[in-house]
Amino acid sequence: MSLFAFLGTLExxxxxxxxxxxxxxxxxxxxxxDLTVDGSFTLGAALTxxxxxxxxxxxxxxxxxxxxxxxAGIVTAWLNLRFNILHLLASxxxxxxxxxxxxxxxxxxxxxxxxxxxxxxPFEALGIPSMYMKVIFVALxxxxxxxxxxxxxxxxxxxxxxxVGSNKRMAQxxxxxxxxxxxxxxxLSNGLVGLAGALxxxxxxxxxxxMGIGTIVVGLAAVIIGESLFSTRSILVIVMSCIIxxxxxxxxxxxxxxxxxxxxxxxxxxxxxxxxxTLALVFPKLRREWKAKKAKGERL
Amino acid sequence: xxxxxxxxxxxxxGLPTEKLALRGVDLTIPSxxxxxxxxxxxxxxxxxxNTIAGDIESTRGKIWFSDRDVTSIPATGxxxxxxxxxxxxxxxxxxxxxxxENMSLAxxxxxxxxxxxxxxxxxxxxxxxxxxxxxxxxxxxxGAEMGLxxxxxxxxxxxxxxxxxxxxxxxxxxxxxxxxxxxxxxxMDISSQIIKEKQxxxxxxxxxxxxxxxxxxxxxxxxxxxIIFDLAGDKRAGYEVKxxxxxxxxxxxxxxxxxxxxxxxxx
Numbered sequence: 001m002s003l004f005a006f007l008g009t010l011e012x013x014x015x016x017x018x019x020x021x022x023x024x025x026x027x028x029x030x031x032x033x034d035l036t037v038d039g040s041f042t043l044g045a046a047l048t049x050x051x052x053x054x055x056x057x058x059x060x061x062x063x064x065x066x067x068x069x070x071x072a073g074i075v076t077a078w079l080n081l082r083f084n085i086l087h088l089l090a091s092x093x094x095x096x097x098x099x100x101x102x103x104x105x106x107x108x109x110x111x112x113x114x115x116x117x118x119x120x121x122p123f124e125a126l127g128i129p130s131m132y133m134k135v136i137f138v139a140l141x142x143x144x145x146x147x148x149x150x151x152x153x154x155x156x157x158x159x160x161x162x163x164v165g166s167n168k169r170m171a172q173x174x175x176x177x178x179x180x181x182x183x184x185x186x187x188l189s190n191g192l193v194g195l196a197g198a199l200x201x202x203x204x205x206x207x208x209x210x211m212g213i214g215t216i217v218v219g220l221a222a223v224i225i226g227e228s229l230f231s232t233r234s235i236l237v238i239v240m241s242c243i244i245x246x247x248x249x250x251x252x253x254x255x256x257x258x259x260x261x262x263x264x265x266x267x268x269x270x271x272x273x274x275x276x277x278t279l280a281l282v283f284p285k286l287r288r289e290w291k292a293k294k295a296k297g298e299r300l
Numbered sequence: 301x302x303x304x305x306x307x308x309x310x311x312x313x314g315l316p317t318e319k320l321a322l323r324g325v326d327l328t329i330p331s332x333x334x335x336x337x338x339x340x341x342x343x344x345x346x347x348x349x350n351t352i353a354g355d356i357e358s359t360r361g362k363i364w365f366s367d368r369d370v371t372s373i374p375a376t377g378x379x380x381x382x383x384x385x386x387x388x389x390x391x392x393x394x395x396x397x398x399x400x401e402n403m404s405l406a407x408x409x410x411x412x413x414x415x416x417x418x419x420x421x422x423x424x425x426x427x428x429x430x431x432x433x434x435x436x437x438x439x440x441x442x443g444a445e446m447g448l449x450x451x452x453x454x455x456x457x458x459x460x461x462x463x464x465x466x467x468x469x470x471x472x473x474x475x476x477x478x479x480x481x482x483x484x485x486x487x488m489d490i491s492s493q494i495i496k497e498k499q500x501x502x503x504x505x506x507x508x509x510x511x512x513x514x515x516x517x518x519x520x521x522x523x524x525x526x527i528i529f530d531l532a533g534d535k536r537a538g539y540e541v542k543x544x545x546x547x548x549x550x551x552x553x554x555x556x557x558x559x560x561x562x563x564x565x566x567x
Contacts, residue, residue, distance in 0.1 A: 156404070156413035159397075163405050166394035173353070173392070175379030175410040233398065233445065 001258050004131060009254045011135045011203060013247030015196050016218055017142040020226070020242035021149050022192035023219030029153065030165040030185045035091040035216050036076045037193040039098025040069035042212035044194025046102040049111040049207035058119045062198040069194020072098060073186035081179045103209050110208040111201075118202035134203045141199060142243045145192060150236040152188075161185055193219070217273050222246035224280040252276065302329040302352060302469060302501060307361035309347055309525075321347040323525035325361070331468065334495060334502040334516035338509060338544075343522040345505040349471050352503070354378045365469065380410035383462035383500075385455070385491075387474040392458030395447035399438065399457060402446050403427045406461030430460050434490065452483035459487060463494045470495065472504040476511070488515065509541040521548060 001009075019037065026034040048065035052058050072094055079090035103109065120130075120137055128136070152158045163171040164181040171178055193215065201207040226245030230237055256272055257264050264272065309322040322344050329335055339345045350356045352363060354375035362371045365381050386392045393402045404418045407426075424442060431439040434456045438449075446454060455475065462470060472491065476484035492515065495502050506512050512519050518532040521544070528551040531539065 152415075154417055154419070155415045156408055156418045157415055159401055159404060159418035160408075160413040162397060162401075163394050166396050167391070169386075169391055170394055171405075172355075172375050173379065173384050173386075174405050174408070175376050176405075176413070177376050233443070 001254060005254065005258070007131050007135050009250045010247060011138050012200075013250035014135070014138040014142040014243065015199050015203070016222060016250065017243030017246040018145050018192045018196035018199070019215055019219040020222035020246045021146060021239055022189040022196075023216065024223050024239065024242050025149070025185055025189040025192070027220065027223065028165075029162055030182060032077075032080075032087050032165070032182060032186065033091070034073070034076060034186060034189060035088065036072055036094045036098070036186070036190055037219060038212045038215045039095035039102070040072045040190040040193050040212075041197040041200075041215040042102045042207070042209065043072055043098055043105075044069040044197030045201035045207035045211060046105045046111070046197075046209070048198035049113050049201045050105055050107075052113060052116050052118070052202075053111060058117055058121065058202065062119060062195065062202075065198040066191050066195045069197065070187040070191035072194075073188075073190030074183055076190075077179075077183045077186040081182060099209065102212075106207065106209065109210075110206055113201060113205045113207070119199070120202065138199055138203060141195075143240075145195070146239045146243055147236075149188075149192070150239040153235045153239070214270055214273060217277055218246075218249070221249050221273065221277040221280060224277065225249055228280065228284060249276065301331045301364075301366050302327070302503070303364040304328075304348075304352070305362045305364075307348070307351060307363065308359045309344075309351055309356055310359045313359070320525055322351065322358070325522075325525070325527055327520070327527065329501055329503065329518075331366075331501050332499050333518060334500075334504070335518045335520060336512035336516045337503055337505045337520055337522065338507075338512045339522035344525040345522050346473055347525075348522065349473050349503060349505055352469075353382055353384060353471055379467075381467055382469045382471060383409070383465070383467040384471045385458050385462050385473070385475040387477050389451040389455040389458065389478055392461070393446045393454050396445060398443050398445055399431075399449070400424060400427055400442040402457065403430075403461055403464060406464045409465040409467075411465075426464075430464065431457070434460065434486075452479050452487070455479060455483070455487055456490065459490055459494065463498060466498070468501055470500045470502045472502065474505050474507060477507055509544050513539055513541065513544070519544075521551075523548070523551070 019041065022037060026032045044065040047068050048061045051061035051064060076091045076094040079085045079093060080087045085093070120133060123133055123137065124130070126133070153162060160171065160176045161181040161184065163174070163176060164178050168178055197212070200211070222245040223242055224245070225248055226238070226241030229244065230241045232238060253269065253272055253276065256262060257266060257269070304325050304327045307322050307325040311319040311321055325348060337345050337348065347356060351358050354370070354373060354377070358371065362369060364370065365378070370378055394405070400419055404423060407423065427442060428439045436453055436456060438453060438457065446457070449457070459475070475491070476487050479487060488511070494500070502516065504516065513536070518530070519536060520527050520530045522528070529547055
């Protein structure tokens with residue numbers, strides 16, 4: 001793998017670290033499997049790119065893209081809480097609707113940002129080569145995002161949100177308004193994913209209507225890889241391991257795609273993702289079984 | 301003070317499975333009174349408790365805490381006045397949060413969670429001191445995951461948690477039923493201590509007639525959603541389990557035998 005390809009891998013890894021944190025908030029903290037992210041990643045990218053092309057300040061455009069994605073999460077929460085639509089289905093409905101909305105926002109299947117200003121433009125004066133600059137910038141975004149998420153989850157409000165995901169009845173008996181926490185949690189999660197989409201569009205120079213496909217699986221892969229690397233109770237370590245998991249996942253995928261003897265093509269990415277996630281899910285279980293078997297063998 | 305007026309609760313209204321869980325309960329519990337609630341399965345004990353807590357909405361009737369009408373206030377809004385301990389030791393705590401995190405949640409009961417840290421050294425000191433009352437060594441396991449504790453330990457912590465925040469009412473729903481006799485006795489001991497110390501108004505549902513007579517100052521029995529007797533004072537003091545059974549048969553007035561094994565065996 002060339003240095004250029006490696007930096008590109010790192011860059012995408014850090015961006016999807018934000019996605020992984022969002023997925024961690026829904027899947028792990030709230031116990032609310034949310035597939036909205038496939039749509040909200042694109043929404044963040046599409047709206048930000050469109051606004052930048054229209055001449056908006058890139059930072060303002062990114063903020064608006066993030067907020068739009070957050071509101072998509074609120075729609076999913078509303079469908080689930082107000083109308084009792086199964087969480088998974090509610091999120092699929094929002095995701096499906098977002099596909100059309102994203103096309104409408106862009107007015108075409110993709111928007112190019114090649115010559116437009118981005119969040120990185122103000123830092124070009126520093127003189128650091130752009131390929132390094134991009135990696136440093138997205139890494140900082142991911143780490144700052146992670147610190148904020150970890151801080152939030154350790155506050156009284158964040159702890160209440162964790163209680164809602166863990167034991168609704170206990171949460172209620174302690175005066176926690178369950179629905180409110182789900183709304184806030186889904187908004188935060190999708191906001192993080194939308195921010196990742198906006199960053200992706202600006203560092204890669206385009207937004208595309210299909211760019212969100214598989215976001216949930218990639219995010220989940222990063223969460224699971226992170227979890228299998230660190231067994232800890234510290235929220236900060238868990239959140240940071242989402243970022244590390246995401247970067248490692250990207251490196252693994254790019255090595256697989258680059259290994260000529262395996263004969264993979266770039267279009268094999270989704271299959272590889274599915275296989276990697278399946279392995280990550282299956283491996284801990286198999287390891288337990290092996291250990292149990294071994295222990296049994298020793299007793300005999 | 302808790303006051304229930306003509307409380308009705310109907311489940312599955314209008315369906316073939318319709319159940320009249322409460323059928324006109326009138327009950328006034330003065331401040332500081334400890335009432336034990338007995339009755340066979342399906343008598344409406346838990347429904348009554350859950351309706352007072354706000355988990356179940358009453359179909360008819362009103363509920364007051366002191367002179368505040370809380371009938372239309374949801375469960376979360378009543379938690380300022382009410383602390384609860386459930387029958388299931390797993391229900392009262394979050395298994396994948398730590399002991400101190402669980403206690404922090406209970407410490408904030410009825411208050412709005414803010415964006416300040418949920419834990420600090422000051423709180424840890426308070427929790428440690430409280431936990432040491434249990435003599436279970438839990439004061440050294442603040443950071444342990446709740447799910448690693450035994451059922452009895454979890455129930456003990458639930459009980460402590462119910463008393464971390466001042467409340468006027470404590471609702472105990474068969475909170476010793478799922479425990480071994482030794483742990484149950486310990487939990488009952490701590491309950492009595494806390495109730496005395498904080499001068500709480502208490503409703504304790506129990507399956508054991510012995511426990512119902514041994515604790516508190518008043519005993520009510522529910523049957524088919526109604527209160528069929530209400531014992532207090534000197535009259536109650538002389539009562540034994542067999543007298544309760546007799547009273548039950550009389551109150552039923554149609555000679556039907558009490559056939560619930562749990563009630564008969566639940567000494």
